[in-house]
Amino acid sequence: EVQDIQSVLESCPEADELRHFPGPLTRIHTHKKDVLLHCQQKARACAENINMVDRESALLIWRFLELLIKQNGSVVGTDLADLLLEGHEPLTHEFTNSEVHDIVPRGNSETRHRASASPDIRISSERTIINSAADTEREKWIDRFRSLLLYGHKKDALECAMKNNLWGHALFLASKMDSRTHANVMTRFANGAIQMNDPLQTLYQLMSGRQPAAVTCVVDERWGDWRPHLAMILSNQTSRPDIDRKSITTLGDTLAAKGYLHASHFCYLMAQVNFGSYIRKTSKLVLIGSSHNSPLQEFAVNDAIQCTEVYEYAQSLGNPAFCLPHFQ
Template sequence: EISSYHPGTLESSKTSGLSSSSYELSQYMNGSDVLDSDMQPVLSSDGGESVRQTAAPLKYSVPHAVVSFGPVGQLIRVTPALSAQEKSSRLEIHSLELILSETQEQRELRNFPGPLTREDLHKVDAIDFAHQKAGVCMRDGQLADRSSAALLWNLLILLCRQNGVSQIVGSDIAELLMQDSHSDGSWKPDVPTLIDFDEHPAAEAPPAGGDDLLTGDPSSSGAERPERALQSYTQLLLAGRKKEALESAMSSGLWGHALFLASKMGSRSYITVLNRFTSQLVANDPLQTLFQLLSGRIPAASACCGNEKWGDWRPHLAVMLSNETGSGAVQQKAILTMGDSLASRGLTHAAHVCYLTAAASFGLFPQKAERLVLLGSSHSIIKSNNYYL
């Protein structure tokens, strides 16, 4: 037995800022303190002192053990005295390494090359460890979003190779995002888009007569062939009928001519042509995301990613990272919004990729509103199968 306390010690810890567990234990261990503060005598009618009674009930009816974690991997247990004759409490100090020596978690801790600030830690060791963890994520059948978990580790590998976030440009991360982007079929839109992410695209046949030159979709019944459409557009301009020529160019799919002419006719005409142009793209096309971002707006994909109808979120993040806008605040807010949308759908790893690329700051665990606390884990909902980084 080790007696580490004497009357009044733990009562003073209440005011000195020590743990509440120690203070709770003092209710049973320091009888003199408790009696002085909580026990008051009751006088009988004849002036004699009667049985004492408590002014306020104790938190616990019987003494109980208090367990706490020490700062160097220790488990500390204090068993209070169970009778009035016992003057001291039992203090036990255990090593967590010995207790958990045969567990999977302890074996992973032994293989962990950190902390990353250690002077003798080589970059190659950290990268090799991250490669192993990415492979473990891809082989884990119980992990809901294996590809995003592996992507988060691969992003850390990129950070290690480039010596930090400040040395990485958006195109570097975009290239990482688009590696094997739809090897699992996660992003194959049902309608044609303007971006082909295949490394070796097949040769495409020229659009049939009357097809839209932009999207390849069949034109409306009143549309003309490109040569005739251009001739009609030119004749309208020769006659000084600019508004009719602009409408003819848009209807015929001559968007280059339409955009140039509209830019000389005023901002209202230009915005009208832009809206007509973008409306022909499907909602989940990454070009829609880019055009909305370049217009100074938060793209719709930022709030809708993670939904099956929108497909893979990675092309949208890649196109935002690869194309810098005049307002860095809008770009950062768009990426953070995408991360929040993914987090709300339970895609924690994907959300953390967005937060890291947007340079979100890390917060504290008790503050549930913080976006980042521990990579790979949601601090608002702790689960046993989280891959903490």
């Protein structure tokens, strides 16, 4: 029996979704503005779907695709960091056990009273709290540091500086000594002066040629948000791109193991992991936003197929030869 395709589609619950997709997408015949509009609509739908698992990461993927299309398939690390950090920019107090308030609000008489009542604290004309006791203590250790150097005790001076948080002096002195000493001081600075969950720690570990601890630990609630750590890696690519990519891929694996599918796929896209096939279960990425460990009917859904097609289209804008072989 021959039937009109329109009548068949009308009875299909996914007909409306298929009708609004601007595909099939081709670099030559498809208008960018149509695909951009589709990405924006999908991003809006993610934002409004409060029941969606890993909703923010799904939204992030559609916004990434929108950016990729706008810039003809070419983005740099700082572009991606802007996306990641929107609404997720970390603050120092998130990585410390106590907050330090160094500015006294003019209207806060209680704070001013506490500051003026303490013999160790005075307030400058700019309303900055100056802790006299802390300054005195610091001066004492600088005197000790100087004295040790005056008598040629470099190692003792270095230890004194590190134990008393004179890291500027310690790092400068170590940089003029042997490379091993310098490396040891930098490691102690990173481990002692910076919280392990601080994205700065991620950067310093990466710049030292090591895979950052964050990429395997971010799913622990005490580590906070994964986005700033990824943004730090993307914005500060090192001379070892293999370690950069491996770190991002490992972050994706960590998120995937905890069920954050869209977040893990975003990481795999950032690491430019090769797309695999459904039958190969060791593949990390087959369709964007869908798990290839699911039954085929649950895996091959329109949303994931369309998302992957949009990604292929976006990449082709900058590289006409770009193709996802397993997607054809």
